[in-house]
Amino acid sequence: xxxxxxxxxxxxxxxxxxxxxxxxxxxxxxxxxxxxxxxxxxxxxxxxxxxxxxxxxxxxxxxxxxxxxxxxxxxxxxxxxxxxxxxxxxxxxxxxxxxxxxxxxxxxxxxxxxxxxxxxxxxxxxxxxxxxxxxxxxxxxxxxxxxx
Numbered sequence: 001x002x003x004x005x006x007x008x009x010x011x012x013x014x015x016x017x018x019x020x021x022x023x024x025x026x027x028x029x030x031x032x033x034x035x036x037x038x039x040x041x042x043x044x045x046x047x048x049x050x051x052x053x054x055x056x057x058x059x060x061x062x063x064x065x066x067x068x069x070x071x072x073x074x075x076x077x078x079x080x081x082x083x084x085x086x087x088x089x090x091x092x093x094x095x096x097x098x099x100x101x102x103x104x105x106x107x108x109x110x111x112x113x114x115x116x117x118x119x120x121x122x123x124x125x126x127x128x129x130x131x132x133x134x135x136x137x138x139x140x141x142x143x144x145x146x147x148x
Contacts, residue, residue, distance in 0.1 A: 081134030
């Protein structure tokens with residue numbers, strides 16, 4: 001009601017961390033995560049015009065042939081993002097099956113998933129959005145077992 005004037009100010013602040021390559025919402029679209037590297041990404045954002053929210057990101061890892069060892073994944077949330085889980089999957093007989101998982105929710109600095117019985121092969125890591133939107137870092141290291 002009434003009449004008058006107003007001022008409208010607009011500010012856009014981009015995330016400091018770069019986004020992950022999209023689409024990566026299924027195991028077969030995730031990009032390769034190399035040993036000793038850190039992936040950055042965003043979760044929780046609404047895609048304009050698609051009315052869908054980015055709720056999960058997938059990555060692929062390859063444990064070299066004839067190696068067994070320990071894989072460690074460390075996820076760190078930023079910008080208010082909350083992630084529910086880090087999950088590890090294997091492709092077995094043409095079917096994707098969950099192997100290991102850890103809960104990240106309510107741990108503002110993130111959490112670590114350690115898998116100490118990983119054999120050579122291809123695996124998939126899934127990050128599942130919980131709430132808010134923001135960026136994350138996903139660190140991956142694989143340490144081969146010492147030779148007997």
